[in-house]
Amino acid sequence: GAVVSQHPSRVICKSGTSVKIECRSLDFQATTMFWYRQFPKQSLMLMATSNEGSKATYEQGVEKDKFLINHASLTLSTLTVTSAHPEDSSFYICSARRRAAGPDTQYFGPGTRLTVL
Amino acid sequence: GDSVTQMEGPVTLSEEAFLTINCTYTATGYPSLFWYVQYPGEGLQLLLKATKADDKGSNKGFEATYRKETTSFHLEKGSVQVSDSAVYFCALIPYQAGTALIFGKGTTLSVSS
Numbered sequence: 001g002a003v004v005s006q007h008p009s010r011v012i013c014k015s016g017t018s019v020k021i022e023c024r025s026l027d028f029q030a031t032t033m034f035w036y037r038q039f040p041k042q043s044l045m046l047m048a049t050s051n052e053g054s055k056a057t058y059e060q061g062v063e064k065d066k067f068l069i070n071h072a073s074l075t076l077s078t079l080t081v082t083s084a085h086p087e088d089s090s091f092y093i094c095s096a097r098r099r100a101a102g103p104d105t106q107y108f109g110p111g112t113r114l115t116v117l
Numbered sequence: 118g119d120s121v122t123q124m125e126g127p128v129t130l131s132e133e134a135f136l137t138i139n140c141t142y143t144a145t146g147y148p149s150l151f152w153y154v155q156y157p158g159e160g161l162q163l164l165l166k167a168t169k170a171d172d173k174g175s176n177k178g179f180e181a182t183y184r185k186e187t188t189s190f191h192l193e194k195g196s197v198q199v200s201d202s203a204v205y206f207c208a209l210i211p212y213q214a215g216t217a218l219i220f221g222k223g224t225t226l227s228v229s230s
Contacts, residue, residue, distance in 0.1 A: 004160065034217055043121075043222040044161075044206070093160065095218075106218065108153075108161035 002028050004096050006109035013084055014117055021079045021112045023094030029074035030096035034106065035067075038091040050077045084116040119144040123207045123221035130197055130228050138192040138224045140181075140207035148209040150174075150183055150190040151218065155204045164192075164205070197228045 003026040013019050023033055032051050036044040048069050050056040056069035066088075068080040077096075081088055091113050095106040124139040142148065152164040152174070165174030167183035167190065174181050179194045190207060207221040 006160075041222070043220040044218075046217045046219075049217055095161075106163075110158070110160040 002096075002098055002107040004030075004094065004107045004109040006092075006094060006112050008112060009110065010113045010115075012115045012117065015085050016083055018080055018082045019084055019114060021081075021092055021094075021114075023077045023079070023096070023109050025075045025096045025098075025107070028096075028098045028107075030077075030098060031074065032097040033071055033077040034095045034097075035069060035077075035079050036093045036095070038093060038111070044093060047079075081114065084114070086116045089114055089116045119148065119209065119211045119219050121207050121209055121219055121221035123205075123224055125222075125224070126204075127225040127227055130226070132199055132228055132230050133196045134228075136192070136194040136197045136201075136226065138205055138207075138226070140190045140192065140221060142188050142190065142207075142209050144188075144209055144211055146212035147185075148211050150181070151208045151210075152179070152181055152190070152192050153206040153208060153220075155206065155223070157203070161206065197226070199228045199230050202226055202228045 005024045007022045035047045038044045047062045048056045048058045050069050050071040052071050058064045071077040093111040095108045120143045149168045151166045153161040154164045155161050165176040167174040170185035172183045181190050181192045204223045204225050206223045208218045
């Protein structure tokens with residue numbers, strides 16, 4: 001099956017620092033990757049949609065200057081949380097849509113737990 | 118806008134009990150409907166899906182039927198196992214509105230032996 005990895009799985013950082021999270025499709029090419037944020041006991045909220053080679057499309061209310069997304073290749077997308085603050089602490093999950101697959105075929109990474117002190 | 122509402126958890130059952138997790142949706146047109154499962158420490162996995170009215174999705178003993186008249190997609194399993202303990206998410210993709218999933222809040226299922 002299609003595998004999506006995320007790195008790191010957990011990260012703890014000091015307030016004001018930047019953190020980069022990688023999302024990789026290991027055995028397929030992903031034309032589209034999605035970044036979600038999950039709060040405790042709440043749903044996954046879509047943050048942005050990332051298409052290879054183009055700028056990410058951010059959802060309303062998501063600061064694009066704070067959450068930098070780069071989709072440089074068909075197998076890698078990165079989310080950088082800039083100048084992180086405690087309120088950015090959350091579980092970040094990416095998903096990837098396989099090239100030539102239907103719009104309902106997404107594969108999820110295991111998530112990254114970010115804790116900002 | 119489009120949304121998904123699923124029953125609050127946690128749901129606690131004994132092994133071999135019958136499981137129902139309710140899910141209703143609000144959407145224009147004909148969305149595709151999904152159930153995802155998240156086991157402890159793992160990513161979301163697609164459990165089953167249905168893309169049109171009256172379709173029944175099934176997998177691993179779980180099933181759900183796309184009911185347009187009641188805008189529902191309830192998840193059922195006749196006999197749960199301890200290994201089914203996980204968080205279950207109902208989700209939809211709006212018809213002709215891009216490919217991002219819209220999720221419910223998730224329902225935690227805990228099965229004891």
